[in-house]
Amino acid sequence: MKNRWIFAVVLTFLGFFGLQRGLAAEKPKMSEIDREKYIREFRRTGLNTTPGDAMMLRILVESAKCKRGVEVGSATGYGAMNMGIAFERNGGQLITVDIDPEMVRKTRENLAKMGLEKTVSVVEGDALQVLPKLEGEFDFVFLDALKRDYLKYFQMLSPKLKKGAVIVADNVIQSAGEMRDFLAFFENNPDYDSVTIRASMEKNDGMLIAYKLK
Numbered sequence: 001m002k003n004r005w006i007f008a009v010v011l012t013f014l015g016f017f018g019l020q021r022g023l024a025a026e027k028p029k030m031s032e033i034d035r036e037k038y039i040r041e042f043r044r045t046g047l048n049t050t051p052g053d054a055m056m057l058r059i060l061v062e063s064a065k066c067k068r069g070v071e072v073g074s075a076t077g078y079g080a081m082n083m084g085i086a087f088e089r090n091g092g093q094l095i096t097v098d099i100d101p102e103m104v105r106k107t108r109e110n111l112a113k114m115g116l117e118k119t120v121s122v123v124e125g126d127a128l129q130v131l132p133k134l135e136g137e138f139d140f141v142f143l144d145a146l147k148r149d150y151l152k153y154f155q156m157l158s159p160k161l162k163k164g165a166v167i168v169a170d171n172v173i174q175s176a177g178e179m180r181d182f183l184a185f186f187e188n189n190p191d192y193d194s195v196t197i198r199a200s201m202e203k204n205d206g207m208l209i210a211y212k213l214k
Contacts, residue, residue: 029115038114039081047075049144049170052200053207054082054162057142057168060209064166066140067092072127072153073145074095074098077107077120083142084116094120095134097127098145127153136160143204144170147178167210172196186210 030038039054049057061069061083067090071080074096087094098104104124113119123130127145132155139162143150150169161167169182173196176183186194186208194210 004070007088030113035085035114039078042078042081042110044078047073048078049075049199050202052140052202053170054079056199056207058082058086060166060168061086061092061140063091064140064164065090066166068136068138069094069140069142070131070134070138070157071096071142071144072131073143074103074107074122075144076103077110079142079144079175080107080120080122081110081114081116083140084111084114084120088119094140095123096120097123097125097130099124099126126149128156133154134160137162139165141165141167142170143168147171147175150179152183154182154185158195161212163212163214165212167192167208167212169208169210171203172208173198174203183208 001160013085023210048054055144057079060066066087069087070081071083071094074080075098077096080094080096083094098107100123104122108117108122111120111122134157136157136159138157139161141154141161142156145153154167169179172179172183186192191213192210193213194208196206196208198206
């Protein structure tokens with residue numbers, strides 16, 4: 001009799017645990033209005049891109065119908081959240097890479113709050129070691145990590161880029177001296193159309209946008 005009672009208690013506990021897991025699995029996704037509110041009220045750091053630049057990234061991804069992207073430099077995920085919305089709408093995926101474990105943790109938390117953890121994968125590690133291991137093809141790249149290594153990042157991804165891929169590099173005005181080789185690569189390059197734009201004056205800086213022609 002005692003064994004039957006214990007068995008019943010165990011079954012009840014397992015049933016309750018299963019119910020809780022089911023409720024967790026059925027947690028409704030954050031609405032578009034709530035997402036925009038979360039992004040609008042997001043506490044950015046100096047490492048995050050600006051709202052204007054982040055929106056430009058989102059528009060570029062969605063309008064170009066990009067399906068596979070790579071971000072180098074996650075910070076706390078502000079850019080990844082904005083791009084993630086566009087990749088989700090396109091039925092695509094974004095990989096964001098950062099060397100700082102704390103930045104990786106915060107980015108994962110923020111993406112989970114937005115319900116974008118299935119769309120955006122966060123990889124912890126040195127981009128110079130991570131990027132060569134990524135399997136292509138990719139149609140979108142956003143560079144926002146060590147400025148002196150922009151050309152190295154790009155060269156590792158270049159063979160994996162599809163025709164029509166969009167490449168965006170941040171801080172190309174204020175940090176131009178640290179990335180002369182990268183900027184020189186795109187200057188008058190017949191394989192790419194490129195332009196420097198300012199979608200935001202918050203940092204008094206700009207982004208290079210390039211389009212792979214062939």
